[in-house]
Amino acid sequence: MITRRAKEILQEVQEYVRLCVAAVRGIGSGPWYFRDIVQQFDAIGLGSMTVVVLTGFFTGAVLALQTGMTLDQFGARPFVGRLVSASMVKELGPVLTGLMLAGRVGSGIAAEIGSMVVTDQVNALRALGTDPIRKLVVPRVLAGTLMAPVLTVIADTVGIIGGWLIATVQLRVASSLYWTSITEGLYVQDAWMGLIKPFVLGFVIVTTGCHVGLRTTGGTQGVGRATTNAVVIASVMVIAVDFFITRLLFTLIY
Amino acid sequence: MPGAAAAPPPRQTPAGATVVVAFEEVSLAFDEKVVLDGVSFTLEEGHTKVFLGASGAGKSTILKIILGLLKPDGGEVRVLGAPVHHLAEGELMRVRGDLGMVFQEGALFDSLTVGENVGYKLIEEARLPIEEARPRIEEVLGFVGLGAFIDRMPSELSGGQRRRVAIARAMAAKPRVLLYDEPTTGLDPMTATTVDDEIIKLRDLENVTSILVTHQLRDAFYVATQEAVRRNGSVVFEPASTAKADEAEFIMLKDGRVHFEGNAHALRESTDTYVRTFLS
Incomplete structure (x- = not known):
């Protein structure tokens, strides 16, 4: 029983890796389906803007609110900007954007591809001479991987603005002091970390959604299961992968 | 080929x-x-x-x-x-x-119109411009008696119409x-x-x-x-x-x-x- 389960998991991982390799290969060599690529940039990028902006804003705001009180105990209230920006750029921006994308994009991809699988549309694609990896996976991987850093930068920016609003209105920190503490406290390495992370997380979220979607079985019930699985797996992966990249980047660039 | x-x-x-x-x-x-x-x-x-x-x-x-x-x-x-x-x-x-295949229930692409479904292979794989593919799409849709449905979505069709569109799609590339x-x-x-x-x-x-x-x-x-x-x-x-x-x-x-x-x-x-x- 345990060996069978272990075998299943290994098989799943093997299939996932195979899909990732095929996707990367598909990006490098044609044919490309440009209409689908543009559509996915629109759906994943622009479509996720609202949720990312809202998440970023409130995270920045609550961060300023919470840390303001703690910093007060050390008489360090003016440093609130530094704390908000460092947390947003290095950690919360990428991770929370990743989690939002896992919920919105990962589930959407799994549901869409999953229902295409159970209604034979994916087989129909293959029968019509189309490689589903190039048609379905490559556009989503391109859009997810390239739009996640863009969305993260937006979340960071909006978060810092949210923090500024709380810092100036509630905590009575001078606006100039807030911005100076940000520019003094942020290093180039932080920016790199803030950009590399979402790049990897975007890839992980989208490929997870595609993998789970393509392996859907069992009709409409199976699609429901695939959607839930995609969100759960992608969310856990976001947190876990974030830890490992952080560890790796600390060794490499700091 | x-x-x-x-x-x-x-x-x-x-x-x-x-x-x-x-x-x-x-x-x-x-x-x-x-x-x-x-x-x-x-x-x-x-x-x-x-x-x-x-x-x-x-x-x-x-x-x-x-x-x-x-x-x-x-x-x-x-x-x-x-x-x-x-x-x-x-x-x-x-x-x-x-080869052409007509799947059970049709397996039409939900996000594409009937015309795009039928012309899928010509437009997406043979990379024909839409205006060049259109006469063939109209021809095969006419063959299955659904010429008037070219701009409809698959969800608007009845079961029988879906199968006939699926046949039209399978035969479009001869x-x-x-x-x-x-x-x-x-x-x-x-x-x-x-x-x-x-x-x-x-x-x-x-x-x-x-x-x-x-x-x-x-x-x-x-x-x-x-x-x-x-x-x-x-x-x-x-x-x-x-x-x-x-x-x-x-x-x-x-x-x-x-x-x-x-x-x-x-x-x-x-x-x-x-x-x-x-x-x-």
């Missing part, structure tokens, strides 16, 4: 006809369940093969193996001369260029072989006949080799015993000549094996208990 040209030439039967599909001792099992167990048959160009059998007898599996969507565990499968049982996905794409997976299941007899008529028209007027998988006996016999002819500019259906009817062969599968093979007449006259039960 470049791939088909690179493959060995299609086998010739003693009579000189081209063998389009040949199965030799093909077997396939999913875990412990045996789906196909040593199935052999050949199909000549322009002929029809009808697969009958209970649900789960392995009928649809045969179509998926022909397309290379599934790989058999053993045996040889030659489609238009190409050994699809051991071709890689990239090479299979070339073989599939000559395949040499068309595979039909339960094209009339779930349709009322009247609508089913309109779908059957399309199958007959494609076979007799466009010389498309057909493989039909079904458990609808009425439709199977209708396709095997009717013939489409063009008369005074319109298409009429009439009982097929004996020679024409002989070009349609039935194969009944039971427990993954070929249980019966023969024409419509032989099937009707069969005294085999299983065949009799199935026909009654």
Whole structure:
């Protein structure tokens, strides 16, 4: 029983890796389906803007609110900007954007591809001479991987603005002091970390959604299961992968 | 097709006809369940093969193996001369260029219009500009009598219309072989006949080799015993000549094996208990 389960998991991982390799290969060599690529940039990028902006804003705001009180105990209230920006750029921006994308994009991809699988549309694609990896996976991987850093930068920016609003209105920190503490406290390495992370997380979220979607079985019930699985797996992966990249980047660039 | 040209030439039967599909001792099992167990048959160009059998007898599996969507565990499968049982996905794409498949329930792409569905292969794979593909799309939609539906979405169609659009999509790129997976299941007899008529028209007027998988006996016999002819500019259906009817062969599968093979007449006259039960 345990060996069978272990075998299943290994098989799943093997299939996932195979899909990732095929996707990367598909990006490098044609044919490309440009209409689908543009559509996915629109759906994943622009479509996720609202949720990312809202998440970023409130995270920045609550961060300023919470840390303001703690910093007060050390008489360090003016440093609130530094704390908000460092947390947003290095950690919360990428991770929370990743989690939002896992919920919105990962589930959407799994549901869409999953229902295409159970209604034979994916087989129909293959029968019509189309490689589903190039048609379905490559556009989503391109859009997810390239739009996640863009969305993260937006979340960071909006978060810092949210923090500024709380810092100036509630905590009575001078606006100039807030911005100076940000520019003094942020290093180039932080920016790199803030950009590399979402790049990897975007890839992980989208490929997870595609993998789970393509392996859907069992009709409409199976699609429901695939959607839930995609969100759960992608969310856990976001947190876990974030830890490992952080560890790796600390060794490499700091 | 470049791939088909690179493959060995299609086998010739003693009579000189081209063998389009040949199965030799093909077997396939999913875990412990045996789906196909040593199935052999050949199909000549322009002929029809009808697969009958209970649900789960392995009928649809045969179509998926022909397309290379599934790989058999053993045996040889030659489609238009190409050994699809051991071709890689990239090479299979070339073989599939000559094949068309009508899936159960149609499997139309929900996000595309009827016209885009029908012209999918021309626009997305042959990379034709939409205005160049449009005449062919209109032609095939006209062929299945749905010319007015070109800009509709698949969700707006009835079950029968979906199947006919699926047939139009499969025939748009002029395949040499068309595979039909339960094209009339779930349709009322009247609508089913309109779908059957399309199958007959494609076979007799466009010389498309057909493989039909079904458990609808009425439709199977209708396709095997009717013939489409063009008369005074319109298409009429009439009982097929004996020679024409002989070009349609039935194969009944039971427990993954070929249980019966023969024409419509032989099937009707069969005294085999299983065949009799199935026909009654």
